[in-house]
Amino acid sequence: MRLNKQTTRWRDKKLVVSGTTSHARVGDVFVAPLEVAYPYKRTVGTLLSRFFTSLSECRLEGTRGSDGRVYFPPAEFDPLTGEQLSEWVSLSDTGTVTTWAWQSTPVEGQPLAHPFAWALITIDGADVPMLHAVDAGSPENIAVGTKVKVRWAEDRPGGVTDIACFDIMGGAS
Amino acid sequence: MALRDIAIVGTAQRPSEVNSTFTSVEILLPVIQQLLDKVGIERSDIGFWCHGSCDYMSGQPFSFVSAVDAIGAWPPIIESHVEADGALALYEAWVKIQTGEVDVALVFSNGKTTSGPIDQILSLQTDPYMVAPLKPGFDALAALQARACLEAGVVTERQMAEVAARSRRDAHNNAIAFTKGNESVEELLAMPYTMNPLRAHDCATPVDGCNAVVLAAGDIARRLAERPAWIRGIDHRIDTQRLGARSMIESSSAAIAAQKAGVGNDRIDVAELHAPYTHQELLLRNAMGLSESTHINPSGGALVANPAMAAGLARFAEAAESVFAGSADRVLAHCTSGPMLQQNLVCVMEGE
Numbered sequence: 190m191r192l193n194k195q196t197t198r199w200r201d202k203k204l205v206v207s208g209t210t211s212h213a214r215v216g217d218v219f220v221a222p223l224e225v226a227y228p229y230k231r232t233v234g235t236l237l238s239r240f241f242t243s244l245s246e247c248r249l250e251g252t253r254g255s256d257g258r259v260y261f262p263p264a265e266f267d268p269l270t271g272e273q274l275s276e277w278v279s280l281s282d283t284g285t286v287t288t289w290a291w292q293s294t295p296v297e298g299q300p301l302a303h304p305f306a307w308a309l310i311t312i313d314g315a316d317v318p319m320l321h322a323v324d325a326g327s328p329e330n331i332a333v334g335t336k337v338k339v340r341w342a343e344d345r346p347g348g349v350t351d352i353a354c355f356d357i358m359g360g361a362s
Numbered sequence: 363m364a365l366r367d368i369a370i371v372g373t374a375q376r377p378s379e380v381n382s383t384f385t386s387v388e389i390l391l392p393v394i395q396q397l398l399d400k401v402g403i404e405r406s407d408i409g410f411w412c413h414g415s416c417d418y419m420s421g422q423p424f425s426f427v428s429a430v431d432a433i434g435a436w437p438p439i440i441e442s443h444v445e446a447d448g449a450l451a452l453y454e455a456w457v458k459i460q461t462g463e464v465d466v467a468l469v470f471s472n473g474k475t476t477s478g479p480i481d482q483i484l485s486l487q488t489d490p491y492m493v494a495p496l497k498p499g500f501d502a503l504a505a506l507q508a509r510a511c512l513e514a515g516v517v518t519e520r521q522m523a524e525v526a527a528r529s530r531r532d533a534h535n536n537a538i539a540f541t542k543g544n545e546s547v548e549e550l551l552a553m554p555y556t557m558n559p560l561r562a563h564d565c566a567t568p569v570d571g572c573n574a575v576v577l578a579a580g581d582i583a584r585r586l587a588e589r590p591a592w593i594r595g596i597d598h599r600i601d602t603q604r605l606g607a608r609s610m611i612e613s614s615s616a617a618i619a620a621q622k623a624g625v626g627n628d629r630i631d632v633a634e635l636h637a638p639y640t641h642q643e644l645l646l647r648n649a650m651g652l653s654e655s656t657h658i659n660p661s662g663g664a665l666v667a668n669p670a671m672a673a674g675l676a677r678f679a680e681a682a683e684s685v686f687a688g689s690a691d692r693v694l695a696h697c698t699s700g701p702m703l704q705q706n707l708v709c710v711m712e713g714e
Binding site: 233237260262264268287288289290291292293296298299300307308309311317318319320321322328333348349350 | 558
């Protein structure tokens with residue numbers, strides 16, 4: 190069936206707003222794959238931009254809240270007063286486990302493909318812990334209070350996964 | 363402004379199942395019809411319809427719209443949807459009746475929890491930059507909370523196993539429940555960890571299910587039910603989404619919601635707590651100040667049947683039924699949402 194002119198114009202308009210990257214025209218037919226995805230790009234704002242840039246450069250930076258507590262990952266707004274936070278604090282790449290759980294069967298996309306520990310980790314110099322993975326080898330090697338150190342990912346596009354995981358300091362015993 | 367007296371006057375629930383092949387309409391339609399028959403009203407008597415479900419579970423935006431087929435949209439109706447548990451839909455319906463615009467509302471919720479990896483799907487609710495990219499499941503996050511509680515001495519593994527043993531035993535008396543068992547605490551403690559320090563029985567059973575309740579105001583409620591469950595207090599509070607900034611060993615939002623709902627004003631006969639993990643029931647009991655005399659989760663609770671987005675409204679249905687039956691005078695219904703008890707809705711109901 191031949192499409193009339195009006196339909197063709199509508200179709201061309203759709204082509205412009207399409208979020209897919211691999212659409213094409215095959216003869217008179219518009220073809221696009223069904224991509225189950227969220228194909229939008231967005232800016233992350235001033236705080237996350239600085240934070241993600243610092244991670245890609247292998248640096249840890251937190252922000253200081255109104256009560257003096259240092260947040261890592263940084264808080265954009267004070268959790269107590271709601272005010273925008275602007276005081277940045279440089280931190281070391283080591284920290285302490287405050288609680289942990291053992292993922293014996295990792296799921297695709299998690300930080301490690303072999304069994305590992307989830308942990309809340311308070312980075313040295315920070316006061317509020319963050320979630321990440323610890324490559325502990327076995328649950329016997331980790332406890333509350335275990336000292337850990339950042340293992341940087343080789344590929345660091347800017348994001349929380351620039352930290353590949355944490356290693357136990359002194360090696361897993 | 364004086365608040366209107368509003369009560370739950372009827373409930374209906376579908377027995378839990380797994381790997382169901384029904385659509386949301388197919389499972390909701392008979393439950394809603396059953397509820398209307400029980401209460402003795404027609405569709406045209408309902409002034410407001412409110413639905414709770416989660417599009418992430420079907421993987422389709424606006425998939426909830428199809429559920430309208432289960433209630434019928436002609437002649438035109440007033441309806442709303444929350445991307446949340448049906449208990450939050452009940453809260454919206456309660457507010458709607460408070461406005462005076464309507465007198466009768468039907469609240470319903472459904473969840474086909476077992477058609478996907480619910481543990482991973484729910485973790486899409488977490489912070490999209492700092493947490494979600496790591497793909498922690500809800501079980502893992504709950505396990506972090508449990509460890510913190512164990513280390514602080516707020517709960518013990520034995521107490522957690524006691525919660526599981528009691529829930530699995532009570533499930534025998536509940537046609538809606540899915541997981542049932544008669545294991546002793548020792549037998550449960552001998553089971554291996556699945557997400558150390560959690561064992562399989564410490565985690566809720568994901569099931570497919572749906573339920574519905576009718577709310578009505580004043581004398582209409584008295585006409586529709588012999589003994590309505592009057593809502594005396596209802597409150598919803600949320601902790602920070604920043605996981606590390608929350609106390610792992612207490613639930614401040616549950617404590618505030620319970621206080622605002624008036625839980626401590628008198629004894630509570632029955633408390634239906636939406637605790638998807640054993641240690642969370644213990645945290646909630648502490649936060650709400652529930653005493654030993656309160657019967658906790660006679661239904662078996664979410665541990666034995668946790669239809670995502672319907673398990674909270676199920677707690678309201680179970681608590682209200684105990685008022686209808688006359689077995690309780692003052693009851694508590696609770697719904698949680700988000701990882702590690704992030705959100706808590708608490709409601710106190712009484713018989714007259």
